[in-house]
Amino acid sequence: MIEVRNVWKKYGDQVVLERLNLSIAEGEFCSMVGASGCGKSTFLRLLLGQEQATRGEILLDGKPLPAEPDEHRGVVFQRYSVFEHLSVVRNVLLGLELPQAKFTGRLFGARRRAARDEAVAMLERVGLGTALDKYPQQLSGGMQQRLAIAQALVMKPRVLLLDEPFGALDPGIRRDMHELLLGLWRESNLTIFMVTHDLKEGFTLGSRVLVFDKVRVDPQAPGAYGARITYNIPLDHSRDSASSIHAAQAAVEGAARADVIPV
Incomplete structure (x- = not known):
């Protein structure tokens, strides 16, 4: 459904994202995690059409993604945009x-x-x-x-974009919102991209976890290199299984212990 082909994003001389390549099927739930400032929200804005890639292209059903937000892409921000x-x-x-x-x-x-x-x-x-x-x-x-x-x-919308939608909520309310979101996702064929700083949340909700990181650093030119998707981890566990959270925890703990997951 969505193809990301060699996408770069620069602001002036600063490279924020570089060499993003990604293929997402319709109906996937993609959690995007990584350190602050590694381009997750920038990538979300590219998907929304709020900003344009400096290089490369993003395709929806084989056609260039519309350059402006439209009814096919819904968005929910961390702050209550009502x-x-x-x-x-x-x-x-x-x-x-x-x-x-x-x-x-x-x-x-x-x-x-x-x-x-x-x-x-x-x-x-x-x-x-x-x-x-x-x-x-x-x-x-x-x-x-x-x-x-x-x-x-x-x-x-066909695509729902979530930018840390539960970051300002208390833990108990966040659990309720997780159940709500998963229920709505199960009922529809929505494709979801969610930015989160909560690694457990990302693995619990997502059917795929995208890890953003800046793998090249030059102390003399800190803006020379951008972040990439260093891990692209599909999660094979049922959204209807009571043990899904345990499977998610095991997956993330294993990834942290052994840096062997293929990009």
């Missing part, structure tokens, strides 16, 4: 209204009722069916992140 002045249901309904009502920004009559029903159904799926008329400031952090996920998924 509209504070709109109710919960209006936050989700807005995404359905704007593409269909280009001049007024609103739908009317039967079209509006159908769109609202769709928004309500999505909110019920993420556990916000009883909070339709509340405003974001009345919600907890976990509920606001559920709202942000509903905003992204109601547009039926």
Whole structure:
């Protein structure tokens, strides 16, 4: 589904990413881990179309990825990217209204009722069916992140991009969000890319783990080389198995002890 061919990204003289080559099938869940500043979020922005590669290309279904964000790529950030002045249901309904009502920004009559029903159904799926008329400031952090996920998924994207979506949440709430995300992933054919600094989270959720690292360092020219995908680790464990977290832990511990996993 997605092909990344010899992608480089530079900002001026600073090389952030170099020689990225990757092939991802539809429906995969790719966790992206690595040290801060090694280009994970930059790569996510390239996938979103928010930024363009300096060299190389990214293909979607064999065609160049659109140069601007579109409805096929949903995104959820670490900070709750919701509209504070709109109710919960209006936050989700807005995404359905704007593409269909280009001049007024609103739908009317039967079209509006159908769109609202769709928004309500999505909110019920993420556990916000009883909070339709509340405003974001009345919600907890976990509920606001559920709202942000509903905003992204109601547009039926093919690719969901997550930039540390659970980083600001307490551990208990994060576990609930993990279950929610895996449930939504199982129900759909979404392809997911998630940036996380939590290695355990990356191995627990992902069907593939991409490790970013800067393998070449020149003290005299620290910006000369960029980060690469040093490990590309497929995880062969069932999302429905209660032992999946133990398999993930064993995999990451083994990778840490023996640096023998093929790139």
